[in-house]
Each structure stands twice: as C-alpha cells, then as structure tokens.
Amino acid sequence: MNWILEPFEYDFMRRALLACVLVGFTNGFLGAFVVIRRLALMADALSHSLLPGLALAAILIGLSPLGLLFGGLLAAVFVALGGHLISRSSRVKEETAIAALYIVAFAIGIALIKYAGVKVSLDHFLFGNILGVGDSDLWTSYAITCVAMLLLVAFQRPLLLTIFEASVAKTQGVPVGMLLGMLILLIVLAMVSSLQAVGVLLSLGLLILPAATIYLLSDSFDTMLWGGAALGTFGAVTGLLVSFWANIPSGPAIVLILGLLFLLAYLFSPRYGIISRHFKRRHLHEESLERWEKK
Amino acid sequence: MSHQLHLEDVTVSYSRIPAVHHLNATLSCGSCVALLGPNGAGKTTLLKAIAGLLPLETGRIEFRGHQLEGTSGREIAYVPQREAVDWDFPVTVRGLVEMGRYPALGKWRRFGAGDHAAVEEALHICDLEDIADRQISALSGGQQQRAFLARAWAQKADIYLLDEPFTGLDRNAVEAFAQAMRRLREAGKLIIASHHDLKSVQALFDHILLLNGELVACGPTVEAFTQDNLDRAYAVHVFSGHAHHHA
Numbered sequence: 001m002n003w004i005l006e007p008f009e010y011d012f013m014r015r016a017l018l019a020c021v022l023v024g025f026t027n028g029f030l031g032a033f034v035v036i037r038r039l040a041l042m043a044d045a046l047s048h049s050l051l052p053g054l055a056l057a058a059i060l061i062g063l064s065p066l067g068l069l070f071g072g073l074l075a076a077v078f079v080a081l082g083g084h085l086i087s088r089s090s091r092v093k094e095e096t097a098i099a100a101l102y103i104v105a106f107a108i109g110i111a112l113i114k115y116a117g118v119k120v121s122l123d124h125f126l127f128g129n130i131l132g133v134g135d136s137d138l139w140t141s142y143a144i145t146c147v148a149m150l151l152l153v154a155f156q157r158p159l160l161l162t163i164f165e166a167s168v169a170k171t172q173g174v175p176v177g178m179l180l181g182m183l184i185l186l187i188v189l190a191m192v193s194s195l196q197a198v199g200v201l202l203s204l205g206l207l208i209l210p211a212a213t214i215y216l217l218s219d220s221f222d223t224m225l226w227g228g229a230a231l232g233t234f235g236a237v238t239g240l241l242v243s244f245w246a247n248i249p250s251g252p253a254i255v256l257i258l259g260l261l262f263l264l265a266y267l268f269s270p271r272y273g274i275i276s277r278h279f280k281r282r283h284l285h286e287e288s289l290e291r292w293e294k295k
Numbered sequence: 296m297s298h299q300l301h302l303e304d305v306t307v308s309y310s311r312i313p314a315v316h317h318l319n320a321t322l323s324c325g326s327c328v329a330l331l332g333p334n335g336a337g338k339t340t341l342l343k344a345i346a347g348l349l350p351l352e353t354g355r356i357e358f359r360g361h362q363l364e365g366t367s368g369r370e371i372a373y374v375p376q377r378e379a380v381d382w383d384f385p386v387t388v389r390g391l392v393e394m395g396r397y398p399a400l401g402k403w404r405r406f407g408a409g410d411h412a413a414v415e416e417a418l419h420i421c422d423l424e425d426i427a428d429r430q431i432s433a434l435s436g437g438q439q440q441r442a443f444l445a446r447a448w449a450q451k452a453d454i455y456l457l458d459e460p461f462t463g464l465d466r467n468a469v470e471a472f473a474q475a476m477r478r479l480r481e482a483g484k485l486i487i488a489s490h491h492d493l494k495s496v497q498a499l500f501d502h503i504l505l506l507n508g509e510l511v512a513c514g515p516t517v518e519a520f521t522q523d524n525l526d527r528a529y530a531v532h533v534f535s536g537h538a539h540h541h542a
Contacts, residue, residue, distance in 0.1 A: 036384060157397040164384055164394070171346045171373040172398040172450070219385045219430040 007244045015138060016130045016197075016250070020236035022141040023194040023206065024254075026148050028232020030190050031211030032224040033152075033183055037163040040208050041095065042080075045102035046184070047191050047203045049079035051109025054125050054195075059112065065140040069192050076188040079105055128199035130240065130250040137196050144193040148186050152225075155179060160221060197236065198251035205255035209262050210235060216265040216272045235261065298324040300345075300454060300485060304354035307337070307344040313352065314340040316509045322487065322502065324453065327480050329496050329516075330489040332506035333529050338489035341506065342456045345487070346373040358454065369398050372447030374457045377439060382432040388442050389427040392417050395449030417445035421475045437468025441475055448479065455479060457488035461495070473499050496520060 007013045034043055053075025057067040083098030092100075113122050123129075152159070161169035162179045170176050191203045198206055210231035214224045239254030246253070267275050305318045315337040322328055330338045343349045345356060347363065356363045358370065372395075386394075395417065396410045418424050421441040426434065431442060440460050447455050461469055476486055476499070487504075490496065496503060496516065503519050505511040505528045512524040 036381075154402050157400065157402065161394060161397055164386070165375060165380055167343075167346075167348055167375055167379070168373055170348055171371055171456075172369065174398075215385060219387060220390070221385050224385055 003245065007241055012131050012133070013240075013244065015133045015135075016240055017237060019130060019133045019138060019141055020197055020240045020254070021233050022138075022145045023190075023197050024210075024232035024234070024236030025229045026141075026145045026232075027190050027194055027203075027206040028210035028235075029152060029225055029229035030148060030186055031207050031209075031228050031232065032214070032221065033159065033163060034187060034208055035211040035215055036221070036224075037180075037183070039183070039187070040204070042098065042184070043187050043191070043207055044204050045079065045083075045098045046076045046188055047200055049076050049102040049105040050188070050191060050195070050200055051075070051125060052105050052112055053109075054200075055109045055112035065134075065136045068195070069140060069189075072192045072195075073185075073188055075105060075109075076191075077185070080184050080188075124199075125195065126199050126201050127249060128195060128197050128202070128251045130197045130243075133196050141193045141196075144189050148190060151182065151186065155182070156225075159183070197240075198254055202251040202255045205258055206232060206236065209255070209258035213258070213262045213265045216262075216269040219271075231258075231261065298359060298483070300324075301357040302345075302354070303357070305341075305344065305351055305356060306353040307340050307349050308352055309337075309340045309349070314508065315344065315506070317353065318506075318510045320504055320510060320513045322485055322504070322513075324485045325480055325483045326502045327476055327486045327500045328488070328502040328504055329500035330487060330504050330506060331491075331493070331496065331528065332511070335508075336506045336528070337508055338506060339458055342373070342458055342487065342489055345454070346371055346456050348373070369450055370453045372450050372452035372455050374440075374443045374447060374455065374460065376458045377436060377463065380439075380443075382439065384431065387428050387430055388423055388434065388438075388445075389414065389418065391431055391442050392423075392427075392445045392449045395446040398450065413449045413451065417448040420448055420478050421445040422471060435468060437464045437472055440464065440468075440472055444472075444475055444479070453484055455484060455486045455488075457486065459491065460488050461490060461492065461499070469495070469499075493525065 008017075034040055050072040053071035053073070054068050055071075056075075057071025061067040079098060079101045082101050083094055086092055086097035086101070087094035110122065113125070158169070158174045159179055161172060161174050162176050166176050187207070190207060194203045194206050211224055211228040213231060214227040218224060218227060235258040236254050239257040240250050242248075242257060243250040243253035265273065267273050270276055300322045302318055302320045302322075305315060306313055307315045314335075318341070330341065332338055340349060344351060345363070363371070392414050393406070393410070396406065396413060400406065400410065418427050421444050423438065423441060423445055426438060431439060434442065444455070444457075444460075460472060464472060476488075479486055480501075488500070490500070497520060501516055502514065503516050504513045505519065505524055507528045511528040512519040
C-alpha cells in the first residue's frame, strides 16, 4: 500500500496536486461554454499564440508567473482581435485569419526562445513542468480560478442565453459581444494557469475533454458545468498520480486519462453512446416489425 | 389607441442596402399579423428592426406610446427560424422555457414560485406539458416551434416576432401551432409572423402586412388580402441592368 501514499509524502507532489485541482476545476467548468459555443479550434489557436508572449515576458522580466500571465494574455488577445479585424476588413473568413495569425505567432515564439538564448527550455512551455510549481504559481492559479468562477457564475444566465441563440439573447437586452469577449479572455486565463501542468500544446485537452465527455452523458447545461469541473479535477489529479507511478510526463498522462474517459462516454453513454444507440435502434426496429406483423 | 405598435417612416438596411423603405403601419394588440411578400421583400429585415437587432435609418417605432429603442425591452420576444438554432444544446423543453425568465431575474435572484408558475403556464398554453422533460432535439418541428413560443410567453412579452414559424410543419403541427397563436391573441398579445404560404393566410391570420421593399397593404385579412394587392406585391419587375438576348 505504500506506493499509493508515496506521492503525497513529497512537498513538490503536494503542490502539484493542489495545482491540478485548481487547474482541472477551472478548465473543466469553462469547457462547457467552449464546447457548446464551438470555440474548440479558437481555443487551440489561442493556446498556440500564447508562446511569443511567454517568450517575450521570459526575456524581458524572467520567469515570474505574473509576467508570463500578461505576456500570454497580450499575445492571445492580439491574435483574437487581429483575426476579427482581418476578417472584417477583407474577404478572408475569421477562422482562416485566426489560423494565419496564430501560426505566425507560434513561429515567432519558437524563434524568440531560441534566438534570445535565455535559460528557458522550449519544452517547459510546450509540455509544462508540474513538478516545478512554486508558491507564486499556485497563487496565480488560485487567483485565476477565483476570478473565472466568479465571473462565470455571476454571468451564467446571460452567457447561457448568448451561447444558445445570440440574436434572441440580444432582443432580451443581453450584451452579447461583451460576454463573448469575456469568454475568450477567460479561456486565455485558464490556459495560462494550466501551462505548468500540461503546457501550451496540451492545455486544450484540459479545457475541452471534460466538457465534451459530460456532453455525451447529460442533457443539462448545469451538469455540464459542474460535472465538467468535477471530471477535470479528477482527470488532472489522477493523471498526475499516474505520471508519478508510471514515470511519464504529467501533461500527456492527464490528457490521456481525460481522453480515455471521453472514449468510454463516446462508446457507452446510456443515451448518446454509439453502442447503446446501436442496440436501442435495433430494439425500436423490432418493435415496429412486431406492430407490422400484428396488423 | 394605446395598445398599438406604430411604425413611422421606417427605413432599414441590410448590409448597407436599404431593404425596407419609408414604411408606415399601425398594428394593434390582440391580433395575428402575417408579414407577406416575395423573397427579398424585407420581411426578416423588418422583423429584426422591430426586435431592435437592426438600426433604423429613418423613422421611429413606438409601442403603447413610448419609443422602442435598442433591445433592452422585455416586451418583445423574437423567435428565430428553426434552422438558426442548435437543437443539440443540452437543455430540456422546460429549461428552454425557463430561459424566458432570465432577463427578469437578472444575475442573482433565485428562480422563485412566480417564475415556476410562469413556466408552467407557458407550457400549458403551448400544449407542451407532456414533453416538458425531453431534450429539445427529441421534439418534432412543430413542438420545437411551440417551445420557443412558450419561452416568449414565460418572458411575459407583449409582441411576438416569429420568423417563418410554419415552414416545414405538417398539417397537424400547423393546426397545433395556430391554436397556440390564437391563445396568445386572446390574451391580448400582438403576434407578427413572416409567412410565405399564401394558401393558408386566411385560415391562420386575422391581419396582413404586405411588403415589397415598401408597404403595399396593411389591414384586416378580409379587406387587405385581395388579388389586386397580391399582384402589386408579387408581380416584380426585376431590373438587372442588362438586356439578355437569347438566340
């Protein structure tokens, strides 16, 4: 039984576990909005566009969490707004504009890190380094969780109206544009907070996999929110423990656990899983055949 | 005089091209109005303008003597075309109808007894009680349309703007929806629906507003729904700017 308790004996593991709880919860909760509003690819673009901001912040003010936070935030907002502007002022559609900008931003980021020659490993940003979580990282994560949860819960009703049907929401007096902007900003914040755990490239998994899994299991948006948060927490913590026991990096371990749960829901969800749907359809078919024969 | 919607010299553009020109009309509460006209006549544009989704280039819209500005009013409920809605959204019929209460609730107020009563009443009026706990994609087209009507009722709106509500409904569904519409009318609501099936106008609507970029006719169906008016609205001379010669 010792191996189960072993990870909790180390200080760095306790910090990492706490970070996973915070990050898993926030991303899992926010994910419901991303999945329903079909912002997954947008979020992917944003995650990549964090890199030049992180690199620049690392060069200018070192690896302080606040610096990284603002660097990443600026870069992502630049890409999101830039994509919006390009799509409005030319015939290029928004997803192309954003893809063009983020991939250029990503390239700039990689070049900056190599060229600047600071003691920052590219791997650290791309794949995270949860065992290096410091106190200030924890405080940053904690603050982001508080801000995100406060805003999302406070604006839950108008947000729900917005992502369900924006034009109806507008006629009800909901400030649709402002709320969508807030959502994008919170996505970036949540991603910055999950950098330590899973890195730029895998942060998307923490954001969308829990919500996508619950989406296959439930017809209630509330369940998607809180269930996503619970599943995100569970996945992040389990992934971290697995990474400790199996000696693999934490980012992939977390995303693999969440991916496995998604796959299980896809297959076995009572209502929307493909296997149960397969049997149900046969059942209905037999029923109708029976009725036919009775006639 | 007071329970009326006044449109005064209303001009609305859609992507910078004027689609509705200098329109004057008065519609009274307690009526079902069909918004008729050929494709591109400005039916949807006019609906969106009344809903506050499109700005007016000229003119004003007044309801009960006060001007409607922007979209902050709860007295207007807009029901989009069925294709515009994501029916896989994780919400039940009851949940959808509850959304009608959100503007009145604001951010923090709890969903109270009054709100529940309004939701139940809306479900009853639109005949949705038996299927209230179904996810919205498990509804037929007519039921989906009625669910949105119920949401508008729960909002306690006075003006209902419906974009092609009868499109794609079979005969029974049309009748069920028309019945829900009549109940709203009897409750003194103003229902304005864009509509393209001329054959069913007389059975479904008591008023019409005939549109072709500008107002052609507006009034009770028995008076305004005439062949002459329809010809004026639908017999369009399309100006293309080119002379096409076919050998």
